[in-house]
Amino acid sequence: MQTLHSAPIVLPVSAEPIGDGAVLVDGDRVAAVGPRAELAAAHPGVRERRWAGVLTPGLVNAHAHLQYTDFEDLNALGQPFPVWISQLTARRPSFTEAMWCESARRGVNLMLDSGTTAVADIVTDACVLAPTARSGIGGISYLEVVFQDARSWSESGRTRLLDQLAAAPAGRRVGVSPHTPFTVAGAVFADAVAIARDKGLRIHPHVAESPAESRYVAEGTGPFAETMAKAGKAMELIRDGGSGLTPTGYLDKLGVLGPDVHAAHCVHCDAADRAVLRERGVYPALCARSNKILQSGQPPVADYLREGSPFGIGTDSLASSPSLDLLEEAAALRELARAQGYHEADLDRRIFEAATLGGAGAMALADAGRIEPGGPADLAAFAIPGLAGLDPADAYSALLDAAAEGAHRCLVTVLGGTLVHRAA
Missing domain, CATH: 3.20.20.140 (Metal-dependent hydrolases)
Incomplete structure (x- = not known):
């Protein structure tokens, strides 16, 4: 079963940040990553989970x-x-x-x-x-x-x-x-x-x-x-x-x-x-x-x-x-x-x-720590202050700034395509 995980900013880490981005997950693997509008259009009817934060690799x-x-x-x-x-x-x-x-x-x-x-x-x-x-x-x-x-x-x-x-x-x-x-x-x-x-x-x-x-x-x-x-x-x-x-x-x-x-x-x-x-x-x-x-x-x-x-x-x-x-x-x-x-x-x-x-x-984990097609569907989304209007290029700084102040919150953790944590 496929799921589209989307967020105002997606940080693949191994590629440039994506504003209004999404990650298409098929089973325990990433099928695609890119702009939300493009992935949603290419996969009509797919179940979507929208996260109000920055979506990153686990x-x-x-x-x-x-x-x-x-x-x-x-x-x-x-x-x-x-x-x-x-x-x-x-x-x-x-x-x-x-x-x-x-x-x-x-x-x-x-x-x-x-x-x-x-x-x-x-x-x-x-x-x-x-x-x-x-x-x-x-x-x-x-x-x-x-x-x-x-x-x-x-x-x-x-x-x-x-x-x-x-x-x-x-x-x-x-x-x-x-x-x-x-x-x-x-x-x-x-x-x-x-x-x-x-x-x-x-x-x-x-x-x-x-x-x-x-x-x-x-x-x-x-x-x-x-x-x-x-x-x-x-x-x-x-x-x-x-x-x-x-x-x-x-x-x-x-x-x-x-x-x-x-x-x-x-x-x-x-x-x-x-x-x-x-x-x-x-x-x-x-x-x-x-x-x-x-x-x-x-x-x-x-x-x-x-x-x-x-x-x-x-x-x-x-x-x-x-x-x-x-x-x-x-x-x-x-x-x-x-x-x-x-x-x-x-x-x-x-x-x-x-x-x-x-x-x-x-640890020589060839496909961990990044969001790439074919890689493991290991994801995390973090709520941080000031997300609205944030330039995707500034997401790295914003995440660390929030963590330094204790102002970040992990909204969800996806492990092998399965939600293993979801914040109340």
């Missing part, structure tokens, strides 16, 4: 932890990253599989209700794959490898990862997430990546998130070294007194970085690090609000923009972010770019592209 969240949705109170701790992660780790044993699944389900619903239709989700407990798969949300779930040295990896960690990959439910793509250089020994990190590549899976580590991580990788010291030593983990970087490298440089030396990888955070990346990421085809997933809450620093978004580095945008989890609303995250990242001195006329468009095409590129 947003693509490049980094999240859906299972930590119910850890929301941790985002108000006011503690730096090393303290925060110890608090999160200490709380984990209090959750059952049923609780993890319900937390992840709530996270999915928050994303769908705010216009996100695909997500790169880090999965620490494989039980949450089932509710995520049932939701139909797009993207990839990355099974996490964390707190592993050579001994624990050989005793159980490696087998556990292989078993989880083999048991992953149908209907949800999976990948592998070696957590960070400070929680995964170098040899283990390399082996987890090798397993993923042997199976043709994508890889999504955390990279250069905090100053403590940079210190650990360079010197083998600091709070993370103390945590690993206290846990009895035999880590090469502690043994060797560090690598003398940045986290990006260290992972590149291990052979981790490549076009099948996208990296969360990438806050502490200098010009040489950013060049390595570009050369290896690695998309950063920038999460500015989480970085601010965890006192981790500011991602150099203005430099990424000036240097032509592709990137996506992630919310991280509610444990370290004020919301899972990707449009709000994009608005915060735009403000950071401005504060860092980027004032080019393309700023608003490029930030919105990062929240759509950027996330799709990070």
